[in-house]
Amino acid sequence: MKNPSTVIVNRISIEKSDFVVLPGGYVNQNEDVEAAMERIVSESTGLEKILFKQFAVFGGANRSFGNNLVHHKVFKTASEKAMLKWLSKRFVSICYLALVDYSKIKLKPTQFMDTAAWLPINQVKKLAMDHADIVKSAHDSLLKEMPYAPIASNLLPARFTLPELQALVESILNRTIDRPNFRRKILSTGMIAKVGVDSSNKRRPADLYSFKHGRNTSLIDEYKFGF
Amino acid sequence: MKNPSTVIVNRISIEKSDFVVLPGGYVNQNEDVEAAMERIVSESTGLEKILFKQFAVFGGANRSFGNNLVHHKVFKTASEKAMLKWLSKRFVSICYLALVDYSKIKLKPTQFMDTAAWLPINQVKKLAMDHADIVKSAHDSLLKEMPYAPIASNLLPARFTLPELQALVESILNRTIDRPNFRRKILSTGMIAKVGVDSSNKRRPADLYSFKHGRNTSLIDEYKFGF
DNA sequence: TTTTTTTGAGTCAATATGACTCAAAATTAA
DNA sequence: TTAATTTTGAGTCATATTGACTCAAAAAAA
Incomplete structure (x- = not known):
């Protein structure tokens, strides 16, 4: 492994606001939580049938991207307004991790996310909201899980x-x-x-x-x- | 410890339908997931400031108590109808475990649950929906966590x-x-x-x-x- | 006083670990 | 063609840890 310490991130741009976030999305009403996760991962990476671990739930009452937004900005397009509304919601994140060979993955933007990219793990502080904490939590969990699971x-x-x-x-x-x-x-x-x-x-x-x-x-x- | 292998359960009775379930409840819109869990535990047991571990999320698309219900029954009271509606929802359960000294706990019924009791772990098969699986998952997690966390x-x-x-x-x-x-x-x-x-x-x-x-x-x- | 129960301390062989060396198989350089 | 280099598999050995014990001290009970 040359440089395995890298995570997939998406960039969201609204007006002058710019978010770098971990891949994520909604769970549909009649969808397994796990299926939703696999759908979102598949959309962004094309990966199927790989091994995941559900390692944490982030559920703070004030978890929202709204805090990162410049509120007095004018959001023009309907798309931007919809995105603004979405970002201002309170999120409960059920977090999964997987280890993958990044040399074999072709990243794609998704429904909500503009661009997809690899972010070196020493730059996770750039992530919006508490996503840097999520990466830290993932790494801790990975080390703890190491002796048990493949x-x-x-x-x-x-x-x-x-x-x-x-x-x-x-x-x-x-x-x-x-x-x-x-x-x-x-x-x-x-x-x-x-x-x-x-x-x-x-x-x-x-x-x-x-x-x-x-x-x-x-x-x-x-x-x-x-x- | 004389008999530590015991879990707290609630009993829900509607007409002839009888459920034995693990304690649970809703997360309010502006409430930490963790705070909700503590609130529900406190309601049922009076326990405060004890150590919990979030060990799993059960999120299958068909997770509902509706399957355990006798659908052609007539539900008379408003309370029963409300309960029926609640039980028929699709649940996503964020699961926490804690080890407690049951000799020091006085169980109380809660908003949604009629009675509260201790169920020996060898009888978890009586639990409704997939709650027996949840207990099994908790035990596995507990053993895995043993060497690390107090x-x-x-x-x-x-x-x-x-x-x-x-x-x-x-x-x-x-x-x-x-x-x-x-x-x-x-x-x-x-x-x-x-x-x-x-x-x-x-x-x-x-x-x-x-x-x-x-x-x-x-x-x-x-x-x-x-x- | 003697016995019993419970707790703290120690022994020792078997096993596992950490830090090494050495040789075999292939490629590359001379 | 031969020698040096790189990579992989196998072995050695001192030290640390583990598993199965024994033994003695402190207090209650006989």
């Missing part, structure tokens, strides 16, 4: 090498890992199985692995804490 | 003995723990500090401890997984 599997092909897996984990944990120790631990869990050899270019051929279907992917001995 | 602190007095803490953890994990090993691990984390001696009845006096304020209460070395 959310990272969105980032790996069906067959991958141990060095590939290690590079991924290193980028999530943001630290280097001793290669022999990583290999020892991962293999000892039995969560992956050798399925072939990487015959591609590079140097010495690496063994190819796959996650064992339906198998426990926990990195820590569940519910054991040293007692 | 949600259990609701169950302990400000000053407690190590055997008391151990009994609590044993009841949550539903297994016995070796006493010397538990003591060694807990003390090695430095999350609690000795604050006195238990001079009460019983046998040999036990040391009293308190959680160190603002201290990390993680039982596992964060973000270390054997590599």
Whole structure:
């Protein structure tokens, strides 16, 4: 991973007001909350059937983009007025996260959002409302979830090498890992199985692995804490 | 803990239809989601300022108590008709859990709920809609959160003995723990500090401890997984 | 006074971890 | 063609942690 610390953002422009926000949208009356999330993600990224985690709900009474708006501005077009009304609502955000390979994604604007782009995670302070807090919360949750769930599997092909897996984990944990120790631990869990050899270019051929279907992917001995 | 595996439930009776449900209610337009939860909990239990965890959102498009209703029944009173309308809505539930000492709680009925009672966890199948799934989800989340967060602190007095803490953890994990090993691990984390001696009845006096304020209460070395 | 119960402290083998070295397989350079 | 370089797989070893114990101290009960 060259630079995995990047999030998808949308830009909304009204008059002189400019918002950079995380992708989001409404849940329809007769729609699963999860289906709504998948619809919105699909609209913006084309991604389907990837692994998400619902990590937080932001439900403060005063959560609105109205505070970011310049209220005395004149909003001319009907579209702008509708957008203004939308932005002034009180939002309850049910937040999901997913890890994806951004090199394989073609971002598109959506119904409510003008442009879509990748924002380096060290620039999240530019985000409107409390969206920087949401990113922070997502990252915390991701680290906490790491030892249990293979959310990272969105980032790996069906067959991958141990060095590939290690590079991924290193980028999530943001630290280097001793290669022999990583290999020892991962293999000892039995969560992956050798399925072939990487015959591609590079140097010495690496063994190819796959996650064992339906198998426990926990990195820590569940519910054991040293007692 | 004699029998900690118990949840609070409300019973709703309309005509011959009978629902046993988890406590719940609406979020008002200008109310924090969290404040609403606290209000509902307070109404039903009188509990204030306890530690909660928001663990899941249940948002299926067909989540309604309408499916549990006998539709051809005649609902006579205005109250019953209002209740019927309420029960037939599509619900999105933002779910919170807390661990409490049920021996100290006096349950009260609320605006929407007729009676309040404790239901042993092995009888959750009696719950209406998907509330049994919610309880299951809460338990899973609780176990996953165990090594990190002191949600259990609701169950302990400000000053407690190590055997008391151990009994609590044993009841949550539903297994016995070796006493010397538990003591060694807990003390090695430095999350609690000795604050006195238990001079009460019983046998040999036990040391009293308190959680160190603002201290990390993680039982596992964060973000270390054997590599 | 003796026994029983409960709590605090310690031992020790087995296991897991952290920090390494070394060799094999392929590419690249000489 | 050979040597150096890079990447991957395998192994070593001291240290730290864990799991299963024993033992003694303090208080109540016999």
